[in-house]
Amino acid sequence: MRTRSAFLLSGMAVAMMQLAFAQDRSMSLPKTVEAGNAFTIQSTGSGKATLYIIGLGQVLKRDVQLGEATFFPAGSLYNAGHYLAVLAGDSSTESDSFDVVPASKPADLSFLARPSRLPVGLHDGITGAVYVFDAYHNLIAAPTPVSFELSNPSGTVQKRIVLTREGAAWTGMDSTARQGMDRFVARIGEISSARVVGQVPGDPCGLKMNARQSGQQVQLVTDPVRDCNGNAVPDGTIVTFTEAYNGAQSTVDVPLKHGIAEVQMAGHNGATISVASGVVLGNQIRWEK
Amino acid sequence: MSKGRLFAALLAAATVALVVIGTVWPVPSAVAYAGGASLLRSSSTPEEAVANLGDEIRMQAWGKAYASLANKAQFTQPEFVHDLTGYYSSLRTYATVENFEVRPLHASADEAEIELKLHWSTVVGASVSTRDLHVIRNGDRWEPEWPIAKEPIVPPQVIPVNYLRWDVIYRGPGDDWGAQDVEAPHVRIVDMHPVERADGVVILGELLNEDVVPAYVSVSATLLSKSQSPIATEGSFDKISHLLLPKQVTPFLIKFPNVALSEVGSIRMTPLSALIAASADPVIEIENEQLHPAPGASLTGQLINQSGQIVNVAHVLGTFYDKTGQVVWVADEYIDRALLPQNPVPFEIHIPEDLARNVSSQRTVIATYSSGGAQ
Numbered sequence: 001m002r003t004r005s006a007f008l009l010s011g012m013a014v015a016m017m018q019l020a021f022a023q024d025r026s027m028s029l030p031k032t033v034e035a036g037n038a039f040t041i042q043s044t045g046s047g048k049a050t051l052y053i054i055g056l057g058q059v060l061k062r063d064v065q066l067g068e069a070t071f072f073p074a075g076s077l078y079n080a081g082h083y084l085a086v087l088a089g090d091s092s093t094e095s096d097s098f099d100v101v102p103a104s105k106p107a108d109l110s111f112l113a114r115p116s117r118l119p120v121g122l123h124d125g126i127t128g129a130v131y132v133f134d135a136y137h138n139l140i141a142a143p144t145p146v147s148f149e150l151s152n153p154s155g156t157v158q159k160r161i162v163l164t165r166e167g168a169a170w171t172g173m174d175s176t177a178r179q180g181m182d183r184f185v186a187r188i189g190e191i192s193s194a195r196v197v198g199q200v201p202g203d204p205c206g207l208k209m210n211a212r213q214s215g216q217q218v219q220l221v222t223d224p225v226r227d228c229n230g231n232a233v234p235d236g237t238i239v240t241f242t243e244a245y246n247g248a249q250s251t252v253d254v255p256l257k258h259g260i261a262e263v264q265m266a267g268h269n270g271a272t273i274s275v276a277s278g279v280v281l282g283n284q285i286r287w288e289k
Numbered sequence: 290m291s292k293g294r295l296f297a298a299l300l301a302a303a304t305v306a307l308v309v310i311g312t313v314w315p316v317p318s319a320v321a322y323a324g325g326a327s328l329l330r331s332s333s334t335p336e337e338a339v340a341n342l343g344d345e346i347r348m349q350a351w352g353k354a355y356a357s358l359a360n361k362a363q364f365t366q367p368e369f370v371h372d373l374t375g376y377y378s379s380l381r382t383y384a385t386v387e388n389f390e391v392r393p394l395h396a397s398a399d400e401a402e403i404e405l406k407l408h409w410s411t412v413v414g415a416s417v418s419t420r421d422l423h424v425i426r427n428g429d430r431w432e433p434e435w436p437i438a439k440e441p442i443v444p445p446q447v448i449p450v451n452y453l454r455w456d457v458i459y460r461g462p463g464d465d466w467g468a469q470d471v472e473a474p475h476v477r478i479v480d481m482h483p484v485e486r487a488d489g490v491v492i493l494g495e496l497l498n499e500d501v502v503p504a505y506v507s508v509s510a511t512l513l514s515k516s517q518s519p520i521a522t523e524g525s526f527d528k529i530s531h532l533l534l535p536k537q538v539t540p541f542l543i544k545f546p547n548v549a550l551s552e553v554g555s556i557r558m559t560p561l562s563a564l565i566a567a568s569a570d571p572v573i574e575i576e577n578e579q580l581h582p583a584p585g586a587s588l589t590g591q592l593i594n595q596s597g598q599i600v601n602v603a604h605v606l607g608t609f610y611d612k613t614g615q616v617v618w619v620a621d622e623y624i625d626r627a628l629l630p631q632n633p634v635p636f637e638i639h640i641p642e643d644l645a646r647n648v649s650s651q652r653t654v655i656a657t658y659s660s661g662g663a664q
Binding site: 112113114115116117118195200201203204233234235236237238239247248249250251252253254255257263265266277278279280 | 451452453455469470471472479497498499500501502503534535536537538569572573574575576577578579580590595652653654655
């Protein structure tokens with residue numbers, strides 16, 4: 001009987017101690033941790049426990065001595081998001097949560113520039129969009145000024161500064177009147193990303209040909225073909241010559257070479273010869289031998 | 290089980306019986322193909338002589354066909370074969386004669402004129418060639434004279450060309466995901482309208498490459514009902530010039546068989562363009578284009594290859610307009626002969642009789658293919 005009473009008393013004492021342990025134990029978490037930074041979690045109480053840090057795609061586990069601070073070195077948590085901390089003892093657990101936020105310093109830009117090629121003289125024809133990331137590729141949601149700069153080989157520069165919203169900033173730029181390979185740069189501080197945007201000539205403007213006798217045939221040569229802004233239309237562009245005569249016609253599609261299109265055709269007496277490129281019509285010549 | 294065995298035994302017996310019958314009494318065509326007696330006729334009439342020649346050409350029995358000619362002294366057997374199949378690679382090189390027609394034009398006691406129409410089967414469809422043969426009597430037999438058309442041979446030479454060529458480098462797997470790929474060519478449908486025909490709806494139109502780079506193009510269309518539900522989707526297939534150089538225009542034609550225009554509420558057009566490596570060569574002149582009215586409405590002309598490159602296959606696409614400039618029809622023809630430099634090759638595109646009276650002008654474009662790929 002005395003032995004049974006001793007067992008009962010010692011059991012109650014252990015239970016009381018465990019209850020006391022559970023009541024004394026607690027965690028002190030930082031509300032936010034910057035991605036990649038070192039941090040500590042302070043616990044109270046005594047004894048041993050296991051601390052789990054659980055987040056999206058990452059779990060940390062530490063054996064901790066209650067009452068001491070648990071140190072997490074730099075780089076321990078680097079994915080921004082909401083994390084759960086669980087302190088598990090022998091008989092009970094305690095949990096709390098905190099946030100890992102992106103680093104405040106931008107480290108990388110993703111720059112989308114569209115299109116890579118467009119005709120000259122288009123208002124808002126070029127679009128640039130930037131996403132700002134920290135060193136661990138977390139999208140920095142805090143407003144950050146981004147500088148967009150579009151420079152033409154002729155020296156023309158368009159510049160815009162745009163604040164990011166929810167990590168993104170975008171702008172529209174005009175293509176200039178001069179053809180060439182423009183450099184489109186997005187910059188935040190020392191970090192920049194560059195894209196190349198080709199500005200190409202528009203449709204031919206004032207297409208004009210000349211004709212002269214060449215043996216039994218007629219030699220047709222265009223003036224240097226340019227668009228309405230004076231840019232040379234690129235070689236390879238198709239120019240169509242048509243010779244209409246006596247109810248029949250002859251046609252030939254000629255690519256521009258060195259800026260001009262040149263062809264020999266039969267040159268029937270009284271023929272009407274016309275020139276066109278795409279949907280643009282040029283001059284007409286009535287050919288008399 | 291016993292039924293199965295009986296059936297197997299019957300099959301075996303029938304097979305043996307058929308083999309014996311086929312060996313002892315073979316059909317004439319089988320004997321001919323096996324190199325035995327010819328299935329040809331006696332050549333006792335001009336028509337039979339030309340029909341025999343047609344059969345030999347169909348069977349590609351070039352030696353026998355050449356031997357049957359009355360004028361074989363004027364050309365060699367290879368020249369005869371090249372006249373039929375082409376000296377340079379072309380659609381004819383891989384074509385076979387599906388069938389032929391013989392039509393007497395004129396006959397006397399000792400000579401006759403017979404038309405031989407050969408229906409070739411090529412990789413892009415049927416092709417017809419017609420030859421008028423002079424047939425002469427030789428004893429009790431008739432022998433045809435082959436109207437040889439010797440294909441000009443391009444002499445060995447170097448022709449310098451400096452046309453532009455475009456090559457394309459696409460983005461690679463190591464590029465930043467934000468790095469833009471090369472922009473697809475900008476193309477635009479400049480004309481489109483549906484036409485109702487007896488066999489369904491046809492969509493006609495024209496597509497312009499308004500960019501400064503060459504484009505591989507195709508067009509598809511979806512017919513939508515009045516409730517905007519799709520009826521059918523079709524593509525232009527080969528009724529388009531798939532390679533468009535900068536500022537070049539191609540017609541297109543899309544057929545929707547067994548659809549009535551009254552069922553169609555709207556049409557959704559989808560032009561497709563992709564960058565393609567291409568050359569501005571060869572330049573083909575289309576000379577002496579003439580519209581011929583009905584009956585037998587057609588567009589005829591000649592193609593002249595102004596470049597040094599031999600064009601193995603040429604595809605002629607004709608766009609026909611009415612007086613207001615609206616497209617009324619698109620038709621095409623494949624040239625089954627190679628285009629040699631500066632050597633005119635005729636073409637003839639047929640126009641539907643009912644539409645021919647509406648046609649007041651036309652525009653022709655050429656798609657070319659040279660060995661080694663589309664150029």
